[in-house]
Amino acid sequence: MNVRSNNLSVRERKMMSMKLVGTIFVLLQLQLQLLLYSNNYGVASAGCIDMERRALLQLKASLVENDINDLLPSWDNKSYDCCEWKRVGCSNQTGHVEMLHLYGDRFGRFRGDINASLLELRQLKYLNLSYNRFSNSKFPELFGSLSNLRFLDLRASFNGGRFPNDISRLSNLQYLDLSYNILKGTIPHQFGNLSHLQYLDLSWNDLVGTIPHQLGSLSNLQYLDLGWNLLSDKNDVGGEERLFKNNKLILRSIDLSSNQLIGNIPEEIGNLVELVSLNLSSNNLSGEITSKIGKLKLLEFLDLSRNQFSGLIPPSLAQIDRLSMLNLSYNNLFGRIPIGTQLQGFDPSSYEGNVGLCGKPLVIKCPGDEKVTPQKPETPKESSLEDKKSIYLSVTLGFITGFWGLWGSLLFIQTWRHAYVLFLNNITDTMYVFMVLNATKFQRWLRALLEKFV
Numbered sequence: 001m002n003v004r005s006n007n008l009s010v011r012e013r014k015m016m017s018m019k020l021v022g023t024i025f026v027l028l029q030l031q032l033q034l035l036l037y038s039n040n041y042g043v044a045s046a047g048c049i050d051m052e053r054r055a056l057l058q059l060k061a062s063l064v065e066n067d068i069n070d071l072l073p074s075w076d077n078k079s080y081d082c083c084e085w086k087r088v089g090c091s092n093q094t095g096h097v098e099m100l101h102l103y104g105d106r107f108g109r110f111r112g113d114i115n116a117s118l119l120e121l122r123q124l125k126y127l128n129l130s131y132n133r134f135s136n137s138k139f140p141e142l143f144g145s146l147s148n149l150r151f152l153d154l155r156a157s158f159n160g161g162r163f164p165n166d167i168s169r170l171s172n173l174q175y176l177d178l179s180y181n182i183l184k185g186t187i188p189h190q191f192g193n194l195s196h197l198q199y200l201d202l203s204w205n206d207l208v209g210t211i212p213h214q215l216g217s218l219s220n221l222q223y224l225d226l227g228w229n230l231l232s233d234k235n236d237v238g239g240e241e242r243l244f245k246n247n248k249l250i251l252r253s254i255d256l257s258s259n260q261l262i263g264n265i266p267e268e269i270g271n272l273v274e275l276v277s278l279n280l281s282s283n284n285l286s287g288e289i290t291s292k293i294g295k296l297k298l299l300e301f302l303d304l305s306r307n308q309f310s311g312l313i314p315p316s317l318a319q320i321d322r323l324s325m326l327n328l329s330y331n332n333l334f335g336r337i338p339i340g341t342q343l344q345g346f347d348p349s350s351y352e353g354n355v356g357l358c359g360k361p362l363v364i365k366c367p368g369d370e371k372v373t374p375q376k377p378e379t380p381k382e383s384s385l386e387d388k389k390s391i392y393l394s395v396t397l398g399f400i401t402g403f404w405g406l407w408g409s410l411l412f413i414q415t416w417r418h419a420y421v422l423f424l425n426n427i428t429d430t431m432y433v434f435m436v437l438n439a440t441k442f443q444r445w446l447r448a449l450l451e452k453f454v
Helices: 010-038 050-062 116-120 165-169 189-193 213-217 267-271 291-295 315-319 341-345 380-412 414-453
Strands: 088-091 097-101 126-128 151-153 175-177 184-186 199-201 206-208 223-225 253-255 277-279 284-287 301-303 308-311 325-327 332-336 356-358
Touching (some): 050 116, 165 189, 189 213, 267 291, 291 315
Parallel strands (some): 097 126, 126 151, 151 175, 175 199, 223 253, 253 277, 277 301, 284 308, 308 332, 332 356
Antiparallel strands (some): 088 097
């Protein structure tokens, strides 16, 4: 059984947030589909089906509600149209119940048993029973009979039991979440028949065995989370028929963390060109990190920490421009961290636990790196002061040279002195004549201007 600590480290919290981000796109897409479905829901023109109304009342009777809040106040015999009941959605055309929102939240949770009367809702497409505390001694095996289900969320509602293999019969499923239920057993290979599945979360259970390669045939699957189980593989992640062999996969998020997987990362991982998030941390994976990972140009989150990877970090990793979260810590990697804007920008903790790694952002220098003492850069203030000193020196030298060049010559050479005095006299006379002429012109212009206004 997995040992799960309640005190999550900072890195684990970061990875949980990474997992959350990786689901956003898929959830938004599914929500849009549900909104399209909801256009057909509401108060049915013909009212709800009486048999389904009775089934809902039996279901309510089997559930023990929170002592403080009545979660289903509208479900009673006084209201005959169950399509008007809270948490119920009906088809406008047929009146059949097609949606049930019985999830728990901070205002209250359901307890008790899931009554078999649920099977009377044969047209049910959306069922959310997440975050409750059902007391079924074993996981109910009735969900597999709701063949029209497209959305099934049973997250964190049961405490153990066998994995419900009959769910693999729900061929219309697009969304399936069975996480946090401590389910035991193996993942049935029949899951490969769920061709419409887009979202699959089986994390935080006690599932054993191998990852069925049939999951690789789910060409609509975008989110896959099998983390925190006891899954293993005798050969490698993909098995003999590799999980990622299908080059038509549109997977955007994969989480296989905290299992017992061994072997190499298959080169076929490079086929998943739509991948945004990849978490393979806390397994027993080994070998070199395949260079094909550089083909994942949309990758934003990558966690390969706590494995047995060895060799160099592939240079192709530095070519993923969108990479915003990287964790390669606690492996057996060595050599220089490839030079690239992204890889040097991560915190050194992303590389810790690899004793052979060197280069930025680590403080460990690689062999052959020049040990040059960096010069202290000049501050703007220091640079300005040096410039002023140069200017003052130039002006002073220029003044001394010009002063003694002129006055020294006039002082010691008599003919130059007489010529210079004559030159000054001529300049003085010229300036005097110029000023007199212009003064006369100015007086005439001023007199003419005054005559116009007098």
